[in-house]
Amino acid sequence: MKDIDVAIVGGGLIGCASAYYLAKAGARVVLLERGQINQGASGQNAGSLHFQLEHRLIQNIEQDARELAFYVGLAKIAIEQWRGIDDELGFDTQLSMGGGLMVAETPEQIELLERKSRIEQSQGLAVELLDREEARRKAPYVSECVRAALYCASEGHCNPRLLTPAYACKAAELGASIVTGAPVNAIRRDRDGWRVTFRNDARSDETIRSSAILNASGTNAPAVAAMANLHLPLFPVALTMNVTEKAAPRVPHLVQHVGRKLSLKQADDGNLLIGGGWAAVLRQRAGRWSDSRSPDLKLASVLGNLRVAADIVPLVKSLRLLRTWTGTTAITADQLPVLGEIAEAPGYFAAAGGSGFTYGPTYARLISEQMLTGKTSYPIEPFSPVRFGVLNAFVG
Numbered sequence: 001m002k003d004i005d006v007a008i009v010g011g012g013l014i015g016c017a018s019a020y021y022l023a024k025a026g027a028r029v030v031l032l033e034r035g036q037i038n039q040g041a042s043g044q045n046a047g048s049l050h051f052q053l054e055h056r057l058i059q060n061i062e063q064d065a066r067e068l069a070f071y072v073g074l075a076k077i078a079i080e081q082w083r084g085i086d087d088e089l090g091f092d093t094q095l096s097m098g099g100g101l102m103v104a105e106t107p108e109q110i111e112l113l114e115r116k117s118r119i120e121q122s123q124g125l126a127v128e129l130l131d132r133e134e135a136r137r138k139a140p141y142v143s144e145c146v147r148a149a150l151y152c153a154s155e156g157h158c159n160p161r162l163l164t165p166a167y168a169c170k171a172a173e174l175g176a177s178i179v180t181g182a183p184v185n186a187i188r189r190d191r192d193g194w195r196v197t198f199r200n201d202a203r204s205d206e207t208i209r210s211s212a213i214l215n216a217s218g219t220n221a222p223a224v225a226a227m228a229n230l231h232l233p234l235f236p237v238a239l240t241m242n243v244t245e246k247a248a249p250r251v252p253h254l255v256q257h258v259g260r261k262l263s264l265k266q267a268d269d270g271n272l273l274i275g276g277g278w279a280a281v282l283r284q285r286a287g288r289w290s291d292s293r294s295p296d297l298k299l300a301s302v303l304g305n306l307r308v309a310a311d312i313v314p315l316v317k318s319l320r321l322l323r324t325w326t327g328t329t330a331i332t333a334d335q336l337p338v339l340g341e342i343a344e345a346p347g348y349f350a351a352a353g354g355s356g357f358t359y360g361p362t363y364a365r366l367i368s369e370q371m372l373t374g375k376t377s378y379p380i381e382p383f384s385p386v387r388f389g390v391l392n393a394f395v396g
């Protein structure tokens, strides 16, 4: 039986980036992915790097101010990390950090932008409130409806089809073993570590012994936790994305909305990518959610999403919709990620949820630090699975 330091379950962005940071520090790592690298949310997402507090997080802005301030602190670290990612990976991930605008159309929305900007500025995130004229000067492609915008110069986007494979390749170069087509189906506690069993190429079960486990299996994280008799309360959420035909370069920014669901950007090759959290419909099998097939499309979501996009960026009206797709991501009830060791199961770590494209590289770096040294360069306690500890107080 193979003896290693860390077994990672899941070959999405968090798993592959963790494999890279762990291998770089000299750990013996095996990453097990049930299908192909990047087949989950990490390859389906919008690719937005949104460092401003997002629309979905600020619905109870006063009540959640403390957690939100903490998130902004994380954004500052993530920005630094993103700036060096292409050099670190030696790969062009089509990263663009040309700035982002979060727009407002009503006085109430402007007030929300102001309140949000106070939290962000108090934590040292550089954001600038623009009035209508300033917004249109910076972004001549936005419509007359835009009455104000909060501008963050570090926001942008990156190609989600490139980033995770780049991390996986670099991790492999550093000696990590990246195994695809290898579904993990059992995890047992050993005397001084863990035994992780997966289905191998020969379609038989194979077990490796590992000092630590990282559950980075996205929407399947609760099931992978259950294999070790643990609860991990993450829930699947189905989302919709749209892409238009190509246009001449007009939109150099990430565009979001403070009161309506919108994310919009122009990819390197000219297509507009439009999303923002519009629902799709999760499939069910035998009365349970099933992630074995893509969620069903909801026409109302496509139309609603395109309506907001066209209201804010009129260019959208002249472009044909090329493709629409759905994807599934994992969230917790408090919308924060789960990041850390499960206290009831020493050596069992989890990293999932919470804007995992923008913060995936940072979650991976921080969880790797914790796994290797027991400490992190930025505190991750508010994200710790300990906040759900009561659920695991009863497991054997």
Ligand SMILES: Cc1cc2nc3c(=O)[nH]c(=O)nc-3n(C[C@H](O)[C@H](O)[C@H](O)COP(=O)(O)OP(=O)(O)OC[C@H]3O[C@@H](n4cnc5c(N)ncnc54)[C@H](O)[C@@H]3O)c2cc1C
Pocket (backbone or CB within 6 Å): 009, 010, 011, 012, 013, 014, 015, 032, 033, 034, 035, 036, 037, 038, 039, 040, 041, 042, 043, 044, 045, 046, 047, 048, 049, 050, 182, 183, 184, 185, 216, 217, 218, 219, 220, 221, 224, 239, 240, 241, 263, 275, 326, 327, 328, 329, 330, 351, 352, 353, 354, 355, 356, 357, 358, 359, 360
């Ligand atoms: C449509 C959409 C748009 C989004 N837009 C954005 C955005 O613009 N910005 C942003 O920050 N975030 C965005 N997100 C969220 C982001 O994509 C996710 O938070 C992030 O990709 C999660 O990465 P992950 O590595 O945790 O999970 P995943 O990428 O889902 O990877 C988990 C992997 O685990 C594997 N796995 C599961 N079970 C097992 C098992 N038993 N054995 C082995 N392998 C297993 C799966 O096959 C999968 O490959 C979006 C998500 C969606 C769906």
